[in-house]
Amino acid sequence: MDEIDRTILNLLRADGRTSYAELARRVGLTAPSVQDRVVKLEKNGVITGYRAVIDPETIGLGITALIGIIPDNSADHNEICERLRAIPQMESCYFLAGVECYQLKVRVPKMGDLERLIHRLGAIPGVAQTRTTITLSTKWEDRPQPVPGEEDPHGVD
Amino acid sequence: MDEIDRTILNLLRADGRTSYAELARRVGLTAPSVQDRVVKLEKNGVITGYRAVIDPETIGLGITALIGIIPDNSADHNEICERLRAIPQMESCYFLAGVECYQLKVRVPKMGDLERLIHRLGAIPGVAQTRTTITLSTKWEDRPQPVPGEEDPHGVD
DNA sequence: TTGTCCGGTCGATCTCGTCCACTCGTTGAG
């Protein structure tokens, strides 16, 4: 993981379809070397995939909401987690330090879908309460911040 | 935006580097036709980009936090927004219906960075209060849900 | 019918991806 790897990562985060040839030109290597580095980054779990980014509104997912889950004492977190995962509208799920021990980001086409979703969440065993906040607008989302360099010279690796 | 377009979108969301030739095989068209459709989807703002997905921990961004912003009465939202956008660690920013009118997702290498970030947020004019929640773990994130079909036959377009 | 548009196919050409053999420094053991 050197400066060249970080440059490659930044380029691929900005445009995931950049060709190896183009990456090679940018970092001053040849295509096979760059491919070699990219394959290693994938094998090492640094790059976990490539995705097309789609504007949710254009595909009919106009409503985004954030939902906090407050568990009760009997909560089995493995089960809650699996039940949440089984709902395709759950785009993100964070386990938090706090009273609301999960936060979910969901997208649905219509308010009715959101209402059904909230009822479904309430029916999960171990879920005491949910708290839903509608997003009025998404200012930005998943903006890739530059890969930080080795700021700690004491051998963090 | 027909069934073929939706299939292409689903394939590109699962793997953003899928070649046109491969997409063509999957949807039963030729590569030029598929390319034509993809270009149109990009032009129409459906596909807004392509990104490599990177495991934040492997690049030294081990700490993820959610921060709510509570504004005061004098808040100039355009300015707040721009000040927030200028901070590279702010990966997402939602404008919410509620007391906390923004929610931010931030990633930093160390707790000290988070502390500095929170102080910096508190110094933004119009920000009355911040509320930070540390994520203990990310169960999943930005999972692409299937592109919904035309479930409403009354002309939603 | 005829012209036109839209979406798709086909074929040619150029670029890209990928494999392999080779080179060049570096490292560590004898």
Place this chain on the structure above:
DNA sequence: CTCAACGAGTGGACGAGATCGACCGGACAA
């Protein structure tokens, strides 16, 4: 010091993919 082993990069070759222009056929309206 010498030499072998190793990792990283280069260059060439070949097959696959991207891309462009020309052509085809169905839908539609005049």
